[in-house]
Amino acid sequence: MSWLGGLGPVLLALVLLIVAAPALAEALRRPVDARARREASGDVADLGDGQTYYEWRGPSRGPVVVCVHGLTTPSYVWAPLAEALALKGFRVLTYDLYGRGLSDRPAGVQDSAFFLRQLKELLENQQISSHVTLMGYSMGGAIATAYAARHPALVDKLVLLAPAGLGHRLSPFLEFCRRVPVLGDAAIRLFGSLVHRAGLGRQQPVSAAVPDILARQRGEMAWRGTLPAVLSSQRHMLAENREEDHRQLYRTGLPMLAVWGEDDAIIPLSALGRLAQLNRHVRQVSLPGAGHSLPFTHPRQIMDALSDFLSDASL
Numbered sequence: 001m002s003w004l005g006g007l008g009p010v011l012l013a014l015v016l017l018i019v020a021a022p023a024l025a026e027a028l029r030r031p032v033d034a035r036a037r038r039e040a041s042g043d044v045a046d047l048g049d050g051q052t053y054y055e056w057r058g059p060s061r062g063p064v065v066v067c068v069h070g071l072t073t074p075s076y077v078w079a080p081l082a083e084a085l086a087l088k089g090f091r092v093l094t095y096d097l098y099g100r101g102l103s104d105r106p107a108g109v110q111d112s113a114f115f116l117r118q119l120k121e122l123l124e125n126q127q128i129s130s131h132v133t134l135m136g137y138s139m140g141g142a143i144a145t146a147y148a149a150r151h152p153a154l155v156d157k158l159v160l161l162a163p164a165g166l167g168h169r170l171s172p173f174l175e176f177c178r179r180v181p182v183l184g185d186a187a188i189r190l191f192g193s194l195v196h197r198a199g200l201g202r203q204q205p206v207s208a209a210v211p212d213i214l215a216r217q218r219g220e221m222a223w224r225g226t227l228p229a230v231l232s233s234q235r236h237m238l239a240e241n242r243e244e245d246h247r248q249l250y251r252t253g254l255p256m257l258a259v260w261g262e263d264d265a266i267i268p269l270s271a272l273g274r275l276a277q278l279n280r281h282v283r284q285v286s287l288p289g290a291g292h293s294l295p296f297t298h299p300r301q302i303m304d305a306l307s308d309f310l311s312d313a314s315l
Contacts, residue, residue, distance in 0.1 A: 022189035029224035036223075037102050042094075047121040049114070050104030054095035054122065058086030063310075064128060067094045068119065070138030070164075071233055072196065073217055074101025077137065079210045080299035085306070090133075095122055097140075099229020100220070110229060111236035115143045116150065123154075133310065135159040137295050138267065139233060142242050149245035152252040159306065160258040162292055165242030166271040170234070171195070178234045188231050193221035210296050243278055250279035257283045257309040259302055261290030283309060 030036065037044060042055030055075065065085055067078045075094040082092040096103035098118055099110065108114070123132070134155050136144025141163025148155045170178065173195050177184035197218050221227055249256065256279065260272050272284055285305045290298045 022186040026189050026224060026227070029222055029226075031224045032102055032105060040102055042102075044102075045122055045125045047118060047125065049098060049106045049118060052095055052098070052104070052118060052122055053102035054093060054126070056091065056093055057082050058091040059089060060091065062086075062089045062091035063133065064131065065090045065092045065133045065135055066119075066123070066128070067092065068134070068136040068140030068143050069094070069097065069100070070140050071238070072100070072220060072230055073213075074103075074220070076101070076210065076213065076216060077295050079213075080296055081135075081302060081306075084299065084303050088307070090310075093126065093128075097143075099226060099233070105223075105225025105229055107228075108232075109236050110232040112143070112146045112240055115237060116147050119143065119147055120151075130154050131156050133157040133159065135161070136163060137161040138292065139164045139238060141165065142237065142240070145242050145245050145249070146240075148254060149248040149252075152249070152254055155254060157310065158249065158254055158256045159309070160256065161295055161302065162261055162264055162267045163242075163258065163271075164238055164267060165240070165245070166274045168238065168267050169265065171199070174234060177231055178239075185228070185231065188227050192227040192230070196221050213296055243274075246275060246278040250281060253281065255309075256281070257285070257305060259294070259305055260284070260286045261292060261294045261298070262286050262288050263290060264292045264294075266292040 037053065040053065042053055044051045044053055053075070067075070067082060069075050069077050074096040078092075078094045082094055085092050097115060099105050123129070130153065132155050134144045134148055134157070136142070136159070138161070141160040142165035144158060144160065145163060145165055148158045173187070173191070177188040177192070200214055200217055258272070258275055260267070260269055262269055269286065272286060275282060276284065287294060287298050287301050290301070294302065
């Protein structure tokens with residue numbers, strides 16, 4: 001059995017490699033720093049939890065629209081809609097949530113308090129105190145809903161695109177990572193990028209306004225800190241139920257528009273019915289043939305709905 005004893009150091013080294021592999025994989029990813037932001041067209045605000053990347057479009061005196069993106073694709077997801085709104089005279093602010101795009105990756109729990117603090121501090125930094133149209137997509141819809149429910153006097157209108165907070169579906173891999181501590185953390189660091197890229201291959205054709213968005217999405221998980229941020233958001237922000245916030249918004253009478261994709265595999269269309277039960281005043285539009293990526297696969301249809309909603313003088 002002497003040969004078995006000789007394998008001891010090899011087995012120990014193998015175990016250590018397996019344990020260290022997730023941390024090593026994360027350490028080898030590129031950091032988001034000044035060099036990464038060098039060629040970006042936007043700016044950076046120094047906020048309480050780190051630097052937040054943001055960009056303005058449109059005339060300086062136009063009505064303000066603030067856009068909050070979702071779980072994995074940062075603020076460039078808004079490009080088609082932001083450009084279209086800017087051409088109509090709106091002043092559009094897009095920004096990257098912490099852990100995404102060109103914003104910092106602070107450690108810790110990513111729940112509603114975390115994201116609402118970032119949004120509140122960014123608006124204060126940009127000297128925006130009221131009369132805002134808040135627009136949220138996917139997880140950003142949950143963030144926008146929570147913000148509007150807590151600060152109704154600061155928000156004039158709320159627009160939700162395939163919003164989270166009323167039920168969503170995760171892939172078996174992401175569900176495992178969310179539910180299982182330690183092993184889930186290791187799995188998403190080792191395999192999260194591969195799973196993300198595989199999922200992108202099943203997306204619908206994108207708008208000509210963002211022809212490179214799939215390539216940019218594929219590279220998103222190569223930034224250090226993105227995968228842990230995504231996992232933390234799944235365990236916290238996306239685990240929160242927004243039903244009481246929607247009840248509160250109904251009581252305040254805030255004008256709301258919700259747009260859904262009828263073929264959305266992530267946010268079920270049943271959420272449309274649930275929202276109607278919670279707030280019977282909300283306007284709702286469902287887009288035939290649209291999946292979850294509707295901001296950059298169906299921007300024209302969304303703009304049709306937005307134009308009617310934002311120009312309605314009765315609101």
